[in-house]
Amino acid sequence: MTTILLLSGPNLDQLGVRSPEIYGTETLDDHVERVRRAGEALGYEVLHRQSNFEGDLIEVIHEAAETSAIVINAGALTHTSWALADALASYPGVVIEVHLSNPAAREPFRHTSTLAAVVDGTIAGFRGLSYDLALEAAHRLLTANGR
Numbered sequence: 001m002t003t004i005l006l007l008s009g010p011n012l013d014q015l016g017v018r019s020p021e022i023y024g025t026e027t028l029d030d031h032v033e034r035v036r037r038a039g040e041a042l043g044y045e046v047l048h049r050q051s052n053f054e055g056d057l058i059e060v061i062h063e064a065a066e067t068s069a070i071v072i073n074a075g076a077l078t079h080t081s082w083a084l085a086d087a088l089a090s091y092p093g094v095v096i097e098v099h100l101s102n103p104a105a106r107e108p109f110r111h112t113s114t115l116a117a118v119v120d121g122t123i124a125g126f127r128g129l130s131y132d133l134a135l136e137a138a139h140r141l142l143t144a145n146g147r
């Protein structure tokens, strides 16, 4: 079965209570379950990992070589982590960057993504729907690549 890894960075475990006016009221588990069900309907196994630690996320990426795609919300590491970008650059599959909010419309420090150059594309600003659209984008690219 084709596997998609959903990867969540720092503070995303706080969704539901963290700035609901920006990120919505759904929890990370809500998003993961929705993506898992949608993925299954498309024939994918969806795995999820969350960590508040940069090194943990990098190791998960290193160990994900057998998966076909990564959908990553790296949280604030999006704006700072060249190490995460390097890890993703070595990953052979499809990579979709996803954000609940639209970082480009927020504080200046959120306007830069260190990941942008190494991902296939970015979906941002649709709150929970961003995850559904990111899964759809991964599916379309995998299908175009013959999976």
Ligand code: DQA
Residues within 6 Å of the ligand: 010, 011, 012, 073, 074, 075, 076, 077, 078, 098, 099, 100, 101, 102, 103, 110
């Ligand atoms: C986020 C946007 C980041 O700027 C922020 O640090 C997050 C969440 C989003 O999903 O909108 O933690 O990635």
